Amino acid sequence: MNTTAAPRAPGLVRATLTLLAGGALAQAVPLLLGPLLTRLYTPQEFGGYHLFAAVAANVAVVACARYEFALPLETSDTRAADLRALCRWLLLAATLASTLGAAAWAWTTQAAWPLWLPLSVCVLGAVSLATLDATREQRFHALASARVAQHGGGAALQAAAGVLHAGVTGLIAAPLLAAAAALAVLRWRWRGGWRRPWTQLRAVAAAHRQFPLLNTPHAFAGALQDTAAVALIAAWQGPAAAGFWGLTLRYLKAPATLVGGAVSQALYPKLAQSGHRVTAASRAAAVRVMATLGAIAAVLVLLLAVFGPWAFAHAFGDQWREAGELARALAPYIALHFVASPLAVVTMAWRAQGWALRLALVGQALFVGALALGLAIGGLQMAGWMVSGVMVLYFGWYFWKLATWPLDPPLELPA
Numbered sequence: 001m002n003t004t005a006a007p008r009a010p011g012l013v014r015a016t017l018t019l020l021a022g023g024a025l026a027q028a029v030p031l032l033l034g035p036l037l038t039r040l041y042t043p044q045e046f047g048g049y050h051l052f053a054a055v056a057a058n059v060a061v062v063a064c065a066r067y068e069f070a071l072p073l074e075t076s077d078t079r080a081a082d083l084r085a086l087c088r089w090l091l092l093a094a095t096l097a098s099t100l101g102a103a104a105w106a107w108t109t110q111a112a113w114p115l116w117l118p119l120s121v122c123v124l125g126a127v128s129l130a131t132l133d134a135t136r137e138q139r140f141h142a143l144a145s146a147r148v149a150q151h152g153g154g155a156a157l158q159a160a161a162g163v164l165h166a167g168v169t170g171l172i173a174a175p176l177l178a179a180a181a182a183l184a185v186l187r188w189r190w191r192g193g194w195r196r197p198w199t200q201l202r203a204v205a206a207a208h209r210q211f212p213l214l215n216t217p218h219a220f221a222g223a224l225q226d227t228a229a230v231a232l233i234a235a236w237q238g239p240a241a242a243g244f245w246g247l248t249l250r251y252l253k254a255p256a257t258l259v260g261g262a263v264s265q266a267l268y269p270k271l272a273q274s275g276h277r278v279t280a281a282s283r284a285a286a287v288r289v290m291a292t293l294g295a296i297a298a299v300l301v302l303l304l305a306v307f308g309p310w311a312f313a314h315a316f317g318d319q320w321r322e323a324g325e326l327a328r329a330l331a332p333y334i335a336l337h338f339v340a341s342p343l344a345v346v347t348m349a350w351r352a353q354g355w356a357l358r359l360a361l362v363g364q365a366l367f368v369g370a371l372a373l374g375l376a377i378g379g380l381q382m383a384g385w386m387v388s389g390v391m392v393l394y395f396g397w398y399f400w401k402l403a404t405w406p407l408d409p410p411l412e413l414p415a
Contacts, residue, residue: 022144027254029152033159034251038316040162041171043247043323047230047239049171050246052113054230056120058223059101063094063125066215068132070208080136082204085196087129095122113168116176123179130188139186146182154178218357225364229371233383236375244323244380247316252327252334255300256341271349278350278407286346287403290339297335304331322380329384336395346402359398366390 038046064087074080095118102117127150134143154175161170234242271282304327312324327334347356370390374383 018140018144022147026147026151029148030155031251031254033155034247035315035317036159037155037162038247038320040159041167043240043243043319044238045168045171045243046246047234047242047244048111048113048168050242051230051234051239052116052120052168052172053175054223054227055105056117056124058220058227059094059098059117060121060124060128061223062216062220063121064090064129065212066219067205067208067211068129069215070211071129071132072136073208074136078200079204079207082196082200083208084129084133086201086205089201091122091125091129094125111168113172116169116172120172120176123176123183126188127179127182127186130183130186133188134186142186146185149185150175150178150182152178153181214357218360221361221364225367228368232368232372232375233380237380241380244320244326247320248312248323248326248330252304252330253337256334256338271346278405280407282349283403283405283407286343289342290399290403293339293342297338300338301331301335304328304334325381326384329381330388332388333391336391340395340398343402350405363391363394363398366394 041049067083067090068087071080071083074083098121099118102114105114105117106112127146131143131146134146154177157174157178158171161174164170166173230242230245233245271285308328308331309321309324312327313321316323344356347353367387367390370386371383374386377386
């Protein structure tokens, strides 16, 4: 069997800074271009795009059955080639299945843009596969550049399409072209071919079966929450309301994405020093993170409560003022999400992933249920307040459980 030594890793700090810089730039470009995009596209067009993007992401995130996440674990070139081939076949199957779904969706809505779904699933699935392949080879500069090309380039191309009055089709096609550019940056190719012995494919699939069995449901359920939310809003309130929802969450969750990633990368090794044991020091470290981020989140809630509608109308145009009202209603939820975002590594370090998965599924059900109830009672704004009210209770219990986690617990906390 052909094996090679893992490539020499660059310094941890250097690699982390490279990825953080790429991530920050990839986030900053779309956010800075947002005020321009909201003047080039209507809330209705954004609503159609957010619904399409949520569905495409929901399918693409599991298109390879999460087997691509096993690539960094393989030191054998032969087994890595088997994994890539397995992922390609699964991606092909997901693309073909989404073709049927796209045809039914287009027929139901009498619109052409759902027909972009199979291409989106194929390209986004390929980006995920190429990203994990580059991670295995520790090509961090390529990873950072690809993120900028995909996310920053997608927003820039959407602006260009908006100037051409391309509508929903432009909003969909532009990120796909940028994702293709990211594949080129990652130097992705159909390396190793498709013709691998089926016995080897079955063997590598069995060896990493925990990824489709455990990781796939978690990833799909997380993406399904966003898909269900946008679909419910579009069905009850129309595409414009879905546009308000998508824009609001895109901007309000950006700080959690940036800060959460940096905090979790610093917190995880500190917790791991205890060897997966819950010590008083590791629990105190988690509590300090919660308290520090909670203080920042409190300021965020205050600013959104006072300036939310004015800020959105001023930045994006008066037709987006309702998105600012929604931001005010969602402020408590967003603040608690900001605190919770980096805490996923806590249950990883304490070997409570099963407990965390069960809790996440409960939280997702509560979120969608509160959203649906709010829409039925009083429309979009009421839905925002209902989501905040329910998630305050959910996250409050979650934080309390972490802060009072028993020291030296069994490997898995009972449900």
